[in-house]
Amino acid sequence: MAWAAAVAIDLPLLVYHVQRLLAPMRSLFRALAGTVASYRDGDYNFGLSSNVHGELAELVAAHNRLGDTLREQRQALVERELLLDTMVQNTPVAMVLIDPSQRIVHANLAARSMLGGGRRLEGQSFEQLVDNSPAAMREALDRGGDGLFTVGDANDIEHGIEDTYHLSRRQFRLNGRRHELVLLRLLTAELRRQEVQTWKKVIRVISHELNNSLAPIASLAHSSAALLRRGQLERLPVALSTIEERARHLEGFIRDYARFAKLPAPRLQPVAWSSFVERLRSQVEFVAEDIPADDTVRCDAAQMEQCLINLLKNAHESGSPADGVGLAVRRLPQHWRIDILDRGTGMNEAVLANALLPFYSTKRHGTGLGLALAREIAEAHGGRIALLNREGGGLCVSMVLPR
Structure with a gap:
């Protein structure tokens, strides 16, 4: 009985002392839970202060370092967002972000001024906004893709007071949903x-x-x-x-x-490569390489003939030997590639950068129109032209045309 009485007296004391010893730890755990909840809510201003020692002290220090890191990262993120928003709002390019339901999610100041008369556009229907736009802008937006368009009636265009815009559209996924970014830039002054x-x-x-x-x-x-x-x-x-x-x-x-x-729009017709190259060879000397025997290309034969003759004559005037001037045609998956090759002096970087510009010439009596005209013809056919120096000397004028 004495033993039982001793236990009855000592047990409450033992419990009391254990609870007293564990109280600081429970307080620390409650503080940890509170700061974690604050971090979850985006508030990183809280830290821990405790008199504990040993491993618990290391836990408190690690927790405080985590809070400092999160706070610094949050501050840096806020500053970057502020910088980005300032750039977006002050750029002269009108930016409109559209969600899958064709509602405007975001529009910068230029977009509000250009499309909304200065009013906020967020939440409005983009389709309705397009319907209220000038006809030329509406056609460009309905057509999709990138390109230039001019806004102004016939009288404006006649007097040269129309406005020219560049339109580009890009699609991407945001929060798992497809969005579209529409960019409009006024190019009139430039x-x-x-x-x-x-x-x-x-x-x-x-x-x-x-x-x-x-x-x-x-x-x-x-x-x-x-x-x-x-x-x-x-x-x-x-x-x-x-x-x-x-x-x-x-x-x-x-x-x-x-x-x-006065270069007219090309009249595209199927032209056989073999006969076309033979007509070229009757007018200028060159070595033909890889000419497709039975294939055709859709082009304006007269314009393309004029273009390639100019390029071949340039190759002969480059200082290349006659047998170093060649023309090669290669079939690509969706294009034809036409290379005019020579073994002349080639071009330095400055000349390469400007050679396709109208009126630029390094020849004493040159007009600066030969390569510019070739570029104009290639682009009118939906293609492009590029100049490349060749290994071992010489130049390659490469033209790519759609098949």
Whole structure:
């Protein structure tokens, strides 16, 4: 009985002391649970302070380091989001994000100004917004894809006050759902600046070419008149021949410019490669490689012939030996690739970067229109053209056309 009485007295004391010893640990665990709940809610401002020692002290320190790291990452994320939002809101490109139900999720300030008269667009129907847009913009948005379009009626276009836009559309998945980003950029001011620069360059080139031809013509005409007065007729044929040469050069120069400016839309028809290449070989010398015997290409034969003859003549004028000038045709999965090859001097980086621009020429008497015209013809056929220096010297002019 004495033993039972001792247990009855000591057990409550033991429980009391155990609870007293465990109280700081329970308090610590409650604090841990509270800070974890705060972290889950996005609040990283809480930390732990405890007088525990040993492994529990290491746990508290690790928990506080985790809180510091999460807080720093959250702050960096907020700053990046703020920077991104500032950039999106202040870019001149109109941005509209559309959800799968064709509702506008986000629109920046440029989009509000361009499409909504300054009003917020979030939550509105994109289709309804398109219906209320100008006809040219509506057609471009309905057509889809990327491209340029011009907004303005016939009177605006006639007086040169229309606006030109670039449209691009990209689809991606956001939170597991397909969204679409529509980008609209007003290019009117940039295009007008480029147009002015182009006109200035055209005027400089034409003035230079006219002066180079008219000045000697005027001088030779004056000299011819003096020869006539002195009766020195034997020297007249040379002067008149030079006048004729300069006049014909000027005529060819103007004709080339007119041809570039008035290039019509290509009339696409099936053209057999074999007969087409034979027509080229009758006009300019080259080595033919890999010409498809029975295949055809859809092109405007006259324009493509003019384009390739110009490129082949350029190859001969590059300093390449005649047997180093070649034309190769290769079939790609969805395209034809036409390579005009030479073993001339090639081009440096600066020339490669500018060679396809109109009026750019490194030739003493060049007009700068040969490669530009070739590029214009290739792009009118839905293709593209590129210039590549070859290993071992020379140049490859590569044209890709749709099959």
